[in-house]
Amino acid sequence: MAEKGIHIEGLSKRYGEGDTAVLALKNVNMHVAPGEVVGLIGPSGSGKSTLLKSLGAVIDPTAGRMTLGDEVIYDEGWKVPDLRALRRDKIGFVFQAPYLIPFLDVTDNVALLPMLAGVPNAEARQRALDLLTALDVQHRAKAMPSQLSGGEQQRVAIARGLVNRPPVILADEPTAPLDSERAMAVIRILNDMAKKYETAIIVVTHDEKIIPTFKRIYHIRDGVTHEEAGEGRGFQ
């Protein structure tokens, strides 16, 4: 089986030109194995969001190399023709706020992604329901997003991030709006999903409660990453 996971080597990103240029990423090196959940922490302005946006193919890095599985997606320039399809098929996003589509019910919020990729509606909805069941929100499958609690919304958002079985999930402060119990539940789900689908997951967080759960943590400061071992306590 081809190697999965994320490899980032020497990634840099400069915003703007000349005097006003900001070097947000200087030298980022990361490796996330399939099935692994790593934490990404760092002070404000250190480049966390910039890193997720680069890996998520919504901004253009300046230099470096990124590999998803055995596919080089960026090497001093994008190597895939359709970044939109790359995002749709290879990368799941989970945000701090759930950002569900307000006019679609829970099932269709999740099923929309496979539908966009051309999966027939019935099959897409079945996939969505399976995931919602795994995340224990299947009883709200027909509800509209505005009728859900914050924690339920976040779980639906996670289901949406996972539904296309992307090899990579990028989560930006996914537990920020949640109490500690719910936050732990979300991290547990991400760990379970990582194992089940061999997904490589990067979780950006400031959340003291969940930092101890990571086995490995990347610190980022002034655009440079440092790897360190986490406590990796797991879950009680």
Next chain:
Amino acid sequence: MISLAGRDILHSWGKFVFTGFGLGLLIGVTLVMAGVYRGMVDDGKALLDNSGADLWVVQKDTLGPYAESSSLNDDLYRTILAMPGVARTANVTYLTMQVKKGEQDVRSMVVGIVPGEAWGAPGWPPYLVAGRQITRGHYEAVADIATGFKLGDYIRIRRNQYTVVGLTRRMVSSSGDPMVFIPLKDAQEAQFLKDNDAIWQSRRRTEANPAFNRPGVPGLLDAVIASQATNSYVNAVLVRLRAGAAPDEVAESIRRWKRLTVYTRSQMEGILIGKLIATSAKQIGMFLAILAIVSAAIVAFIIYTLTMDKIREIAVLKLIGTRNRTIAAMIMQQALALGVIGFAVGKITATFAAPLFPKYVLLMPQDSIAGFFAVLVICALASVIAIRMALKVDPAEAIGG
């Protein structure tokens, strides 16, 4: 794939229905405006059709009798009748005035016709919905039902009182006023007769004129006064041709031999539609243009606001890989849906409102079809601003800082 536009409309249907309703009223007004123009053209054609004439003979160098005033001697009809190709001729007068019934009065076109002719004489109402045609030489009237008069009503035209003996319909002037037919002699009086004081003064003036009041020529003064008091004028002579006669040729020979102006049916239509209602048509055209712009502005504004409210969702949709095409289609479909709702409301409003208008409003199916496509085009164009904005939304915004 599911319809994003449809789901959004179902989700915020209140906004769509409200806006669609407002837009619909505008579209309704637009359709009625077009109907008013069609009604004017149709009134003009009905006027010509119902006159039963093939040629209109009028005073030389005038655009009479509908567009300009025209007067002819009332004995000309006999010589015209003798021209080759002419089957029938009829004197006719037209005068738009207030016709009184009791306290109220109705703006009408009073038409003077020669009574007692056979059915279908030129100038006569071609059909009656009630009662009978005018048979007596004086004080009988046939009125269009749009006047609101009933059989047996007494109506006043200037100094005389008339009994309504018959009712007709769709007999209107080119400006939509209903017609009232009365005997020609009465109509001539109504149009040309002076009041008593004026007659008396003119008689005094004539008496004071030594050229007419000559003791040596008895009877001259009386003859002059009698000739001044008669009203031997009509506005036009309507001509019906023999079967097979060419209108243009007969018209040309009347022009040549009688030195009168003659119009054929198609020339008359040109005068009515090209001259008489041309200004109104331009006026309506301006209104239509303004209404189109206002509708476009409303749709553009609403679609823009609806899209602004969805910036975040659009960023998320883009981030998870939705194509620009899909997003543009979503916005355009919403604009078109708004147009369809608006058109439906507008069409219904126009259909129910049209009969309430005082003038004839003719809603033609082809205008509705053209209107429908115009609405769709306007809505599609109006959505362009919102689409451009949506396409500029950066998917990175969904990730945030």
